[in-house]
Amino acid sequence: MPFVPERRQRKRSPERRTLLRPFIWLSQHLQSALSSLGQLRRSPLATLMTAAVIGIALALPASLYVFARNLQQLSGTWQPTAALSLFLHLDVQQPQAERLAQRLLDKPDIQSVQLILPDQALESLKSDPAFAEAIAQLPENPLPIVIALAPAPRLADPESLEALADWLSSLPEVEFARLDTRWMQRFQGILALVERLVLLLAFALSGGVLLIIGNTIRLEIENRREEIEIMDLVGATPGFIRRPFLYIGIWYGLLGGGIAWVLIAFSLFLLQEPVAHLAQLYQMDFHLKGLEAKELGTLLGGSAGLGLLGSWLSVGRHLQTASTR
Amino acid sequence: MIRCERVSKRYPLSGEALSELRFHIASGEMVFLTGRSGAGKSTLLKLIGGLESPTRGQLFVDGRNLNQLSPRQMSFHRRRVGMIFQDHRLLRDRTVFDNVALPLVAAGVRHQEIRRRVRAALDQVGLLGKERTQPIALSGGEQQRVGIARAIVSRPPLLLADEPTGNLDPDLSREIMGLFERFNQVGVTLLIASHDLALINSLAYRTLTLDQGRLVADSGTPHAFRA
Numbered sequence A: 001m002p003f004v005p006e007r008r009q010r011k012r013s014p015e016r017r018t019l020l021r022p023f024i025w026l027s028q029h030l031q032s033a034l035s036s037l038g039q040l041r042r043s044p045l046a047t048l049m050t051a052a053v054i055g056i057a058l059a060l061p062a063s064l065y066v067f068a069r070n071l072q073q074l075s076g077t078w079q080p081t082a083a084l085s086l087f088l089h090l091d092v093q094q095p096q097a098e099r100l101a102q103r104l105l106d107k108p109d110i111q112s113v114q115l116i117l118p119d120q121a122l123e124s125l126k127s128d129p130a131f132a133e134a135i136a137q138l139p140e141n142p143l144p145i146v147i148a149l150a151p152a153p154r155l156a157d158p159e160s161l162e163a164l165a166d167w168l169s170s171l172p173e174v175e176f177a178r179l180d181t182r183w184m185q186r187f188q189g190i191l192a193l194v195e196r197l198v199l200l201l202a203f204a205l206s207g208g209v210l211l212i213i214g215n216t217i218r219l220e221i222e223n224r225r226e227e228i229e230i231m232d233l234v235g236a237t238p239g240f241i242r243r244p245f246l247y248i249g250i251w252y253g254l255l256g257g258g259i260a261w262v263l264i265a266f267s268l269f270l271l272q273e274p275v276a277h278l279a280q281l282y283q284m285d286f287h288l289k290g291l292e293a294k295e296l297g298t299l300l301g302g303s304a305g306l307g308l309l310g311s312w313l314s315v316g317r318h319l320q321t322a323s324t325r
Numbered sequence B: 001m002i003r004c005e006r007v008s009k010r011y012p013l014s015g016e017a018l019s020e021l022r023f024h025i026a027s028g029e030m031v032f033l034t035g036r037s038g039a040g041k042s043t044l045l046k047l048i049g050g051l052e053s054p055t056r057g058q059l060f061v062d063g064r065n066l067n068q069l070s071p072r073q074m075s076f077h078r079r080r081v082g083m084i085f086q087d088h089r090l091l092r093d094r095t096v097f098d099n100v101a102l103p104l105v106a107a108g109v110r111h112q113e114i115r116r117r118v119r120a121a122l123d124q125v126g127l128l129g130k131e132r133t134q135p136i137a138l139s140g141g142e143q144q145r146v147g148i149a150r151a152i153v154s155r156p157p158l159l160l161a162d163e164p165t166g167n168l169d170p171d172l173s174r175e176i177m178g179l180f181e182r183f184n185q186v187g188v189t190l191l192i193a194s195h196d197l198a199l200i201n202s203l204a205y206r207t208l209t210l211d212q213g214r215l216v217a218d219s220g221t222p223h224a225f226r227a
């Protein structure tokens, strides 16, 4: 007799069932994930179109992020040759100034020094016709010795440059130190602006992605209302019914993230050559950087997370009404 | 197995479908539920199966108070109750096999086990050759039997059948009743809603009669029932 009520059969091997539970759980999830993927593959065009919309939405903030990253890299390449000028006291003579210059060059914070003697400075001023006549009137050279120095490239932020300038002006030979950081502050300002834009765009477009996925899942639930109802009738738990929709959301997110990555990689490929050419004209060693493995991981993880969140919100709103309770 | 304590069900639009029902069905009984159309037979089966909840009163099935089950526990309750619906409730775009497999899929049964059990269930209702067919291509009686196979596939200790012979010719009706009697012989409790009085009277089982939502007759346990 093949028919034995479930209750009796269960009594036969309770410990085996308990042991198998984690495997059953895992295989159920795997099955859900795969069957959701199969579901998407059954209508490839619609799936691809939705994923492409998600991909483009994700590609916008992601590519701006790549742009900001390259800009930052550029700021490292572009060290100014003389960002600091030390004006020495008038009574400091050349040998003393040379000793100071040598001492400064030994500092790890300082990359290069250049001594500008009063005569040299005066000569270069004379070459400007606006000053030439006035200078000719002077009884003696009023200019101090100037040391122009370039800080080490690792001091890229205004704060540590400011600190270096403070220390330099406290030297006994130095009348005052002038720090030219305006270009850097502007650059940092632009960079901060771009970074803020990345955040803003990411935030706004994530909202868009949530809406797209939520709406797609809503339609999916609508299409499968009958199946949901019957699964509910035959004893599928609410979690079991919810699961395939959550996986569909995750798949959409992942697909969208993948498409965003392809879009960025393709644009970088197209830009690589003109950028290299431009860099060569400026005699710079600069190459465009794409997304690193970690950043790609963040992109895909984030998009999968968005997919899950979008479908979770949608399932919470729309699946309740499908259930018979 | 089933204990009804002053159960009432009121629908917002059509009013009281069941009022103050009170009865007990012991484990292993086979009981018919009869009454005119609209008497509340389907409604009572839905309450016992956990598809609707009573407006008032307590309903105990297998010792569980259905009012106190969480949604998840309610799902587990439904797995232990096989339901045969008056309107079949089959998925039209799935094969017979897939339809019958649904309760096992929902319960997380493994693949090979599902194959084996679905084939056994289809064999019992005489539809083994139709596994790959879609319900649309089946006659009303065959669809009915797919619904029966789905209800018994997970071997529930309680079967609720709503007009299981509604679309069947007399011979097939007898056959299905014979099947139900065999289930009953191995300990399954059955509650069968039907207005086929000729069939009910020919079988001599306990019969509950509903009229406008009230229990108007309970034939009691006849000689055939062994405790």
Ligand SMILES: Nc1ncnc2c1ncn2[C@@H]1O[C@H](COP(=O)(O)OP(=O)(O)OP(=O)(O)O)[C@@H](O)[C@H]1O
Pocket (backbone or CB within 6 Å): B011, B012, B013, B014, B016, B017, B035, B036, B037, B038, B039, B040, B041, B042, B043, B044, B086, B195
């Ligand atoms: N979902 C519902 N919403 C509102 N009223 C309902 C609902 N289901 C049933 N009813 C009402 O409850 C009453 C009992 O209906 P039920 O389906 O239980 O009758 P039945 O005995 O199964 O009849 P039949 O023999 O025709 O199947 C009817 O008056 C019906 O209109």
Ligand SMILES: [Mg+2]
Pocket (backbone or CB within 6 Å): B041, B042, B043, B086, B162
């Ligand atoms: Mg009915």
